Amino acid sequence: MSARASTSNLLTVPIQLLGDWSYGEAALRVLTRVRAVNLGKLRLLSDRQPAKLLIENHHQGPPAVWLHRDQPQAASIILNVGAADWCKTAYQFGHELGHVFANSWQFSAKPRLPTQWLEEALVETFSIHGLRLLADNWERSPPFADDQAFAGAIRKYRVDLLRPDKPDSSAGSSENAASWLHTNREQLEAGQPVSRGPAIQGILAVYESDRACIEDIGALNRWPERSSLPIDAYLARWKRSCTEIGAGGALPSRLEQLFGLA
Secondary structure: OOOOOOOOOOOOOOEEEEEOOOOHHHHHHHHHHHHHHHHOOOOOOOOOOOOEEEEEEOOOOOOEEEOOOOOOOEEEEEEOOOOOOHHHHHHHHHHHHHHHHOOOOOOOOOOOOOOHHHHHHHHHHHHHHHHHHHHHHHHHOOOOOOOOOHHHHHHHHHHHHOOOOOOOOOOOOOOOHHHHHHHHHHHHHOOOOOOOHHHHHHHHHHHHHOHHHHHHHHHOOOOOOHHHOOHHHHHHHHHHHHHHHOOOOHHHHHHHHHOOOO
């Protein structure tokens, strides 16, 4: 059943702030800008888009999409950011917005093995790609008066996420994505922690070379099995879903090549 409003989409549905926001109006301005740069100029084709975004700030626990039965047409995003920490706000929101874009916001959208790792890599890269767009946009037209220089802080934050010596999941690596998957596939499919640097670097190159292919994220997870399918079947089902909603279908094909599955 579609949750998509007939005259709106993920780019235009209202945002409602919940929780502890020290600078609520400013936060809403930044969140709206982040959404605009991440989704602008993309066709939003999913038939499962929410009618509202609820964005709640907590001061404990990780950011997440809260899957709930209450307000079934609203996607609920939880962040954990400090006052006016716009870089972290943009990064966390970009990642969780990516999950909503990938149709992972309704109560039935619980993560499933063995291929949940791919959605995580796709939306992490979606957020990192969006930080570059945000920095450029902020420099041209800052959301706050005379704040063009903050674009530099956004760029530094993004570079730090991709530093090769960084131990977290976005770190760079000289290993290519196909070798990385071959080495780590068993751990990934078991839901064990694995540094996703090569996957993110490879997906980022795809996004940067063909922004339009990002539209295909809107065709993800529109089938009952969701990520419980093995990756080969998951990518095949994603291609079919792209055809069903009129998306181009280039991204799953590019990922097959990237990960040595073609």
